[in-house]
Amino acid sequence: MAYLKKSPWLLHYDASSCNGCDIEVLACLTPLYDVERFGIINTGNPKHADVFLITGGINEINREVVKNTYEQIPDPKVVVAVGICACSGGVFRECYNMAGGVDQVIPVDVYVPGCAARPESIIDGVVKALGILEEKRTAMKEKEKQHGN
Amino acid sequence: MTSIITAIAFVILAPILGGLVAGIDRKVTARMQGRVGPPLLQPFYDVAKLFEKEDVTVTPSQNLYIIAYLVFMVVSGAYFFAGGDFLLVIFAFTLAHVFIVLGAYAAYSPYSYIGAERELITLMAYEPMVIFTAVGLYLVTGSFYISEIATSTVPAILYLPGVFLGFLTILTIKLRKSPFDISTSHHAHQELVKGLTTEFAGPVLGKVEIAHWYENVVLLGMIYLFFGFNPVLAIVVIALAYFLEIFIDNTFSRMKWQWTMKSGWGVAATLGFLNLVIVYYFYVGV
Numbered sequence: 001m002a003y004l005k006k007s008p009w010l011l012h013y014d015a016s017s018c019n020g021c022d023i024e025v026l027a028c029l030t031p032l033y034d035v036e037r038f039g040i041i042n043t044g045n046p047k048h049a050d051v052f053l054i055t056g057g058i059n060e061i062n063r064e065v066v067k068n069t070y071e072q073i074p075d076p077k078v079v080v081a082v083g084i085c086a087c088s089g090g091v092f093r094e095c096y097n098m099a100g101g102v103d104q105v106i107p108v109d110v111y112v113p114g115c116a117a118r119p120e121s122i123i124d125g126v127v128k129a130l131g132i133l134e135e136k137r138t139a140m141k142e143k144e145k146q147h148g149n
Numbered sequence: 150m151t152s153i154i155t156a157i158a159f160v161i162l163a164p165i166l167g168g169l170v171a172g173i174d175r176k177v178t179a180r181m182q183g184r185v186g187p188p189l190l191q192p193f194y195d196v197a198k199l200f201e202k203e204d205v206t207v208t209p210s211q212n213l214y215i216i217a218y219l220v221f222m223v224v225s226g227a228y229f230f231a232g233g234d235f236l237l238v239i240f241a242f243t244l245a246h247v248f249i250v251l252g253a254y255a256a257y258s259p260y261s262y263i264g265a266e267r268e269l270i271t272l273m274a275y276e277p278m279v280i281f282t283a284v285g286l287y288l289v290t291g292s293f294y295i296s297e298i299a300t301s302t303v304p305a306i307l308y309l310p311g312v313f314l315g316f317l318t319i320l321t322i323k324l325r326k327s328p329f330d331i332s333t334s335h336h337a338h339q340e341l342v343k344g345l346t347t348e349f350a351g352p353v354l355g356k357v358e359i360a361h362w363y364e365n366v367v368l369l370g371m372i373y374l375f376f377g378f379n380p381v382l383a384i385v386v387i388a389l390a391y392f393l394e395i396f397i398d399n400t401f402s403r404m405k406w407q408w409t410m411k412s413g414w415g416v417a418a419t420l421g422f423l424n425l426v427i428v429y430y431f432y433v434g435v
Binding site: 002003004006007031034036037038039043044045047048050072074075076137140 | 175179182183184185186187188191194195197198201202203204205342343347348349350351354
């Protein structure tokens with residue numbers, strides 16, 4: 001049985017976001033949207049996380065931080081880029097210190113566009129990510145089996 | 150013979166019961182905050198998921214400590230439900246906590262270091278009251294054996310109201326509920342990240358969670374001892390006590406460790422000790 005889908009713990013990282021998408025992410029936790037219904041918990045600890053949710057574009061200073069945090073999350077894991085800045089760099093794309101979207105540093109599985117992204121679309125993105133998480137788990141299991149043989 | 154059966158029943162049933170209690174806890178918490186909340190079986194999903202994750206361990210010795218934590222928690226709980234010596238149960242229980250503190254120290258992380266230090270402080274804060282609970286029950290029922298305390302016809306609660314209130318206070322500390330959740334912040338995106346369990350991930354964290362379920366069942370079992378004369382009343386009181394703990398969890402913010410010490414030793418000194426003195430002088434015992 002696969003329980004990953006039933007209990008995705010997410011890590012929210014603000015990579016130079018304007019705080020617009022961040023308050024929408026936190027709005028998902030409020031009684032109106034209540035993502036805990038789906039077993040989603042906002043952990044804040046990469047070692048406990050399954051879903052890495054990033055808002056804002058990557059700049060040269062937090063490039064290493066994002067990479068480091070991503071590497072600390074145990075497999076299987078998925079990355080969700082929330083907001084247009086996280087998807088492509090948005091209006092900050094041409095700035096001198098910007099690396100661009102999150103996919104410049106780590107592989108992104110789901111893009112959630114919007115400025116700011118609405119809570120409904122964020123929840124949609126996370127739910128879509130759960131399917132990918134499940135695929136990654138089966139791939140991981142098969143890899144383990146091959147190593148076993 | 151019956152003691153062996155109850156011990157085995159505890160080992161098998163306690164995780165199921167503990168997980169359900171945790172599920173009810175989350176559901177009631179959500180309802181108190183005006184939310185729908187996760188499904189009742191959510192804690193089981195969480196633990197099952199943790200066992201599916203990759204095992205990332207920096208220091209291998211920390212896993213050994215966590216296994217020791219789980220084993221000693223199960224052993225002390227099984228001995229409790231087998232009707233053994235209350236004092237030995239308390240010592241094995243404390244030893245289990247020492248192992249999780251060692252596990253947190255073994256992982257080189259500032260968060261788990263601070264969590265471990267705070268866990269030691271909470272251990273220090275609640276331990277006197279636990280001893281007073283054992284002594285109080287001994288004074289009233291004339292035995293340190295759980296089997297004799299639980300089946301005693303003496304209404305222990307009438308003689309030990311202070312000790313019971315003191316025990317409820319330290320129960321908040323032991324269940325790691327809100328005013329005293331200094332060692333493991335329940336919501337990880339806070340100053341401690343996750344305190345004691347910061348460096349545990351995947352299957353190891355799952356073991357910590359299961360040990361916590363065992364622990365909760367033993368703690369609720371200790372409430373039973375005050376109401377051994379009337380099992381139905383005991384179960385009602387256990388349910389009410391747990392509801393009260395959830396309520397306190399949701400209405401208080403975290404307090405400093407100084408407050409944990411003051412509350413723990415304060416209730417032990419005033420409620421616990423005074424109650425024992427009164428019982429000692431005015432009640433001749435069995």
